[in-house]
Amino acid sequence: MLIKYRKASDILGSEITSKTDFDNRRKFLKTAALAGVGMAASTLPMPAFAARTPLANVQKTQWNTASLPENDKINDYDDVTGYNNFYEFGTGKRDPYENAQDFEPTPWEISVEGACRKPGKISFEDLTKPHMLEERVYRFRCVEAWSMVIPWVGISLGDVLKRFEPTEDAKYVSFETLFDPERMPGQKRAVLNWPYKEGLRIDEAMHPLSILAVGVFGEVMPNQNGAPVRLMVPWKYGFKSIKSIVRIKFQKSMPATSWNESASREYGFYSNVNPLKSHPRWSQAKERRIGEIFKRETPMFNGYEEEVAHLYEGMDLTRWF
Ligand SMILES: Nc1nc2c(c(=O)[nH]1)N[C@H]1C(S)=C(S)[C@@H](COP(=O)(O)O)O[C@H]1N2
Numbered sequence: 001m002l003i004k005y006r007k008a009s010d011i012l013g014s015e016i017t018s019k020t021d022f023d024n025r026r027k028f029l030k031t032a033a034l035a036g037v038g039m040a041a042s043t044l045p046m047p048a049f050a051a052r053t054p055l056a057n058v059q060k061t062q063w064n065t066a067s068l069p070e071n072d073k074i075n076d077y078d079d080v081t082g083y084n085n086f087y088e089f090g091t092g093k094r095d096p097y098e099n100a101q102d103f104e105p106t107p108w109e110i111s112v113e114g115a116c117r118k119p120g121k122i123s124f125e126d127l128t129k130p131h132m133l134e135e136r137v138y139r140f141r142c143v144e145a146w147s148m149v150i151p152w153v154g155i156s157l158g159d160v161l162k163r164f165e166p167t168e169d170a171k172y173v174s175f176e177t178l179f180d181p182e183r184m185p186g187q188k189r190a191v192l193n194w195p196y197k198e199g200l201r202i203d204e205a206m207h208p209l210s211i212l213a214v215g216v217f218g219e220v221m222p223n224q225n226g227a228p229v230r231l232m233v234p235w236k237y238g239f240k241s242i243k244s245i246v247r248i249k250f251q252k253s254m255p256a257t258s259w260n261e262s263a264s265r266e267y268g269f270y271s272n273v274n275p276l277k278s279h280p281r282w283s284q285a286k287e288r289r290i291g292e293i294f295k296r297e298t299p300m301f302n303g304y305e306e307e308v309a310h311l312y313e314g315m316d317l318t319r320w321f
């Protein structure tokens with residue numbers, strides 16, 4: 001058996017419950033929240049939702065569990081899927097879990113445009129079809145100075161991009177999340193310039209660590225984590241890893257990004273994890289691993305320095321933050 005974190009058969013009997021049970025739980029959670037009952041994410045009951053489906057053909061790679069240092073333990077499933085940032089479903093850490101359950105991520109299409117010879121639309125099924133899915137256990141560092149270790153399932157972003165034959169003009173790649181306020185109710189409030197937008201330099205996008213993630217813990221991506229497909233670039237702050245992608249565009253100029261548009265002094269285009277460059281309102285030198293009490297030091301490029309430092313040779317990373 002390839003995936004050993006959490007088998008579908010373990011989940012089926014014990015946790016998949018009826019819609020009524022689920023609604024009752026949601027009511028309970030709301031009441032508990034109103035009553036100010038504090039609960040750790042990991043003690044909350046899991047709801048039943050369509051996403052608890054195992055993925056087939058997942059292979060382990062050099063980035064699987066075995067490659068992580070002893071002190072980097074995979075976070076609990078309940079933390080990975082219950083403590084999220086996904087403003088399309090609310091700005092609280094618990095909101096995506098609570099509000100994204102009814103989101104329907106199928107059918108799904110991504111439009112690939114711009115400086116490439118073969119632009120077009122690609123369905124989620126076609127996107128993932130020719131690839132063997134890979135498990136990649138990555139450290140994940142949010143700009144808010146918390147972190148987790150997450151076993152993603154994904155495909156190489158570079159392999160996908162090459163299918164569209166980018167041209168010489170493709171210096172950057174931009175990404176956009178679905179814009180549909182009826183399905184993503186957080187978009188009814190102007191907390192960001194919707195749709196959520198992100199971007200990478202083409203060499204960053206083509207780097208073997210960059211993936212399009214379609215699952216976690218060997219299962220189909222839960223809605224709150226960015227179903228059905230999201231970016232995962234582990235040496236950058238978490239907000240670069242845009243969720244629920246519907247558009248990818250090759251372009252000559254540096255793409256606009258939602259967080260940079262909202263606060264350019266705080267969020268630059270590169271957003272590489274850098275303990276030496278403070279956020280204007282807090283230090284980035286340390287982080288709290290979710291599930292731990294004491295802070296850890298944040299490593300340069302989130303610990304992926306050996307793999308990615310060459311991409312930024314000669315650049316002043318305090319200027320290009
Ligand atoms: N579309 C979209 N993508 C997004 C976000 C968001 O609000 N909307 N939040 C980002 C931030 S700040 C983080 S830390 C990660 C969180 O990913 P996770 O919830 O799977 O841990 O998603 C990123 N991608």
Ligand SMILES: [Mo]
Nearest residue numbers: 142143238239
């Ligand atoms: Mo974040």
